Amino acid sequence: xxxxxxxxxxxxxxxxxxxxxxxxxxxxxxxxxxxxxxxNYAQGVMALFAAMTLVGIMEGQVPFSHLINxxxxxxxxxxGWHLPAVLGILLTVGVMILFAWVVQKVVFKHLxxxxxxxxxxxxxxxxxxxxxxxxxxxxSDIKTLKVGLPQGTNMxxxxxxxxxFGYGFFINNLDIVATVIAIALVAALxxxxxxxxxxxxxxxxxxxxxAALSVGINLNFIWVLVWSLAGFVAxxxxxMWGASSGVQFSLSLxxxxxxxxxxxxxxxxxxxxxxxxxxIGVGEKLFxxxxxxxxxxxxxxxxxxxxxxxxxxxxxxxxxGDKIIERV
Amino acid sequence: xxxxxxDDGYITADGRKIGPVMMEMxxxxxxxxxxxxxxxxxxxxxEGEIRxxxxxxxxxxxxxxxxxxxxxxxxxxxxxxxxxxxxxxKPFQVARQGIARTFQNIALFxxxxxxxxxxxxxxxxxKTNMFQQGLWFGKAQREEVENRESVEKIIDFLxxxxxxxxxxSRLPYGLKxxxxxxxxxxxxxxxxxLDEPMAGMNVEEKEDMSRFILDVNDEFGxxxxxxxxxxxxxxxxxxxxxxxxxxxxxxxxSPDEVRNNQDVIDAYLGVAHD
Numbered sequence: 371x372x373x374x375x376x377x378x379x380x381x382x383x384x385x386x387x388x389x390x391x392x393x394x395x396x397x398x399x400x401x402x403x404x405x406x407x408x409x410n411y412a413q414g415v416m417a418l419f420a421a422m423t424l425v426g427i428m429e430g431q432v433p434f435s436h437l438i439n440x441x442x443x444x445x446x447x448x449x450g451w452h453l454p455a456v457l458g459i460l461l462t463v464g465v466m467i468l469f470a471w472v473v474q475k476v477v478f479k480h481l482x483x484x485x486x487x488x489x490x491x492x493x494x495x496x497x498x499x500x501x502x503x504x505x506x507x508x509x510s511d512i513k514t515l516k517v518g519l520p521q522g523t524n525m526x527x528x529x530x531x532x533x534x535f536g537y538g539f540f541i542n543n544l545d546i547v548a549t550v551i552a553i554a555l556v557a558a559l560x561x562x563x564x565x566x567x568x569x570x571x572x573x574x575x576x577x578x579x580x581a582a583l584s585v586g587i588n589l590n591f592i593w594v595l596v597w598s599l600a601g602f603v604a605x606x607x608x609x610m611w612g613a614s615s616g617v618q619f620s621l622s623l624x625x626x627x628x629x630x631x632x633x634x635x636x637x638x639x640x641x642x643x644x645x646x647x648x649x650i651g652v653g654e655k656l657f658x659x660x661x662x663x664x665x666x667x668x669x670x671x672x673x674x675x676x677x678x679x680x681x682x683x684x685x686x687x688x689x690x691g692d693k694i695i696e697r698v
Numbered sequence: 699x700x701x702x703x704x705d706d707g708y709i710t711a712d713g714r715k716i717g718p719v720m721m722e723m724x725x726x727x728x729x730x731x732x733x734x735x736x737x738x739x740x741x742x743x744x745e746g747e748i749r750x751x752x753x754x755x756x757x758x759x760x761x762x763x764x765x766x767x768x769x770x771x772x773x774x775x776x777x778x779x780x781x782x783x784x785x786x787x788k789p790f791q792v793a794r795q796g797i798a799r800t801f802q803n804i805a806l807f808x809x810x811x812x813x814x815x816x817x818x819x820x821x822x823x824x825k826t827n828m829f830q831q832g833l834w835f836g837k838a839q840r841e842e843v844e845n846r847e848s849v850e851k852i853i854d855f856l857x858x859x860x861x862x863x864x865x866x867s868r869l870p871y872g873l874k875x876x877x878x879x880x881x882x883x884x885x886x887x888x889x890x891x892l893d894e895p896m897a898g899m900n901v902e903e904k905e906d907m908s909r910f911i912l913d914v915n916d917e918f919g920x921x922x923x924x925x926x927x928x929x930x931x932x933x934x935x936x937x938x939x940x941x942x943x944x945x946x947x948x949x950x951x952s953p954d955e956v957r958n959n960q961d962v963i964d965a966y967l968g969v970a971h972d
Binding site: 566571574576584588 | 769788790798799801807822834882
């Protein structure tokens with residue numbers, strides 16, 4: 371087989387792994403959109419915030435240390451502990467749940483029944499607020515996230531494929547782990563929404579508020595639950611991206627990549643978010659590999675958006691979204 | 699029929715036993731801004747009876763039902779339920795106390811199947827935790843099977859077996875009303891509130907619905923309070939009737955008493971209000 375073919379295949383594999391990460395972010399969007407009809411612009415910033423919090427907690431950073439030092443003239447920076455990753459993640463989950471509760475209590479409880487565009491604007495405000503809060507709490511420097519995930523080329527895969535095909539595939543260990551975790555997360559989410567009482571209540575709330583109230587569902591509780599879940603998904607996405615490229619502001623921009631993913635997959639479909647993420651991940655890598663050299667490269671920046679545009683023209687509800695039927 | 703709050707009930711002409719007062723509305727006044735939807739209304743609902751609230755359009759019937767189910771909070775007055783004064787409550791808390799309802803404009807989960815819709819009525823009967831449920835673990839499995847059985851019974855009872863798996867959005871109006879009733883019944887309510895259960899139905903559908911209402915009351919002993927436009931239907935169904943007009947109570951008693959009440963006749967036939 372020609373070398374070219376293997377290179378292409380390798381690019382596709384790597385795209386699959388990137389796609390998994392896109393899918394993770396998109397999943398957070400879908401969860402909130404399905405249950406409350408809110409398009410959460412802050413999802414990407416939530417991932418950034420979660421990753422920052424995780425690093426901060428693990429490194430024993432004092433939150434708001436700059437603010438405290440500037441106000442009281444003190445010199446506190448560190449608590450002087452280093453927590454194991456598991457404990458750090460648990461505490462961060464706690465922070466995200468607290469955050470979900472505050473967001474529901476302070477913002478969205480007062481916006482019940484408002485137009486979607488108003489809710490959307492609120493999430494834009496929320497995104498900028500969180501960005502500032504994150505900087506204020508943990509500082510704006512680029513952080514490295516060490517949660518003990520394996521890094522570097524998978525040597526076993528490299529050697530095995532070299533022996534079999536005469537070409538060693540380069541696949542990052544982290545990407546493999548990310549894929550496994552993403553699959554587990556999706557399986558857990560599907561089990562949750564299909565089989566548990568809270569999951570059923572969540573689907574009911576997404577469908578009709580009045581009816582949900584009349585069967586004894588506490589709307590506020592469900593919304594806090596949904597935001598907590600989205601926060602948890604954001605944490606997972608934040609950890610994966612943070613581990614591969616450092617915890618920094620650009621992390622919140624991956625949320626923008628989730629938009630074309632959602633247009634492909636449909637805003638209301640969990641499988642859609644996953645398939646959409648994979649298509650975009652593989653598509654942009656392959657496109658870069660095949661077409662990139664002809665047009666001078668850097669196609670990864672726009673490929674996803676062009677694909678989304680094409681979808682908007684021919685299938686506006688996405689691959690898996692609810693069909694839009696207008697009765698005339 | 700002369701009844702006081704203390705007595706233990708009575709036996710109806712067709713031999714059904716009506717118990718003591720279960721729910722009592724005391725001097726309820728409900729305002730929307732400057733508009734009075736309900737003015738100083740008191741009435742009670744007895745255990746096991748079918749209680750109707752009737753009145754012309756805009757009389758405040760639906761508002762009354764919304765007060766009972768907690769969707770509206772009255773500015774004045776007290777709601778007594780099972781012998782205790784009810785503190786201000788959210789609708790979901792009222793539902794958890796055993797008061798189920800249907801809506802005038804049908805509030806179903808359109809995206810779900812009939813079975814899933816009716817199953818939501820059982821949500822508050824599920825006590826195992828989400829990990830057990832998610833993993834379909836011993837106790838959770840038993841619980842699910844039990845709840846499913848009781849739901850199937852209700853589906854049989856209301857004769858909607860053939861549409862169990864159909865998405866609700868595809869059903870015709872009359873069947874949607876029946877699914878909504880099924881969901882309310884799945885919660886095994888002590889008090890069932892029906893907001894115009896027969897609105898927009900044809901004669902045949904109305905007869906079916908009347909039969910179901912009577913059967914529910916008869917077989918499960920469920921207390922029912924219903925709002926209805928159609929005078930004829932109400933008179934046949936109910937044990938006692940409250941008549942409302944312009945937010946005020948103008949009559950209360952057995953169908954016969956109400957039928958011969960001059961105020962009620964005026965309200966329905968139209969007499970100039972002074």
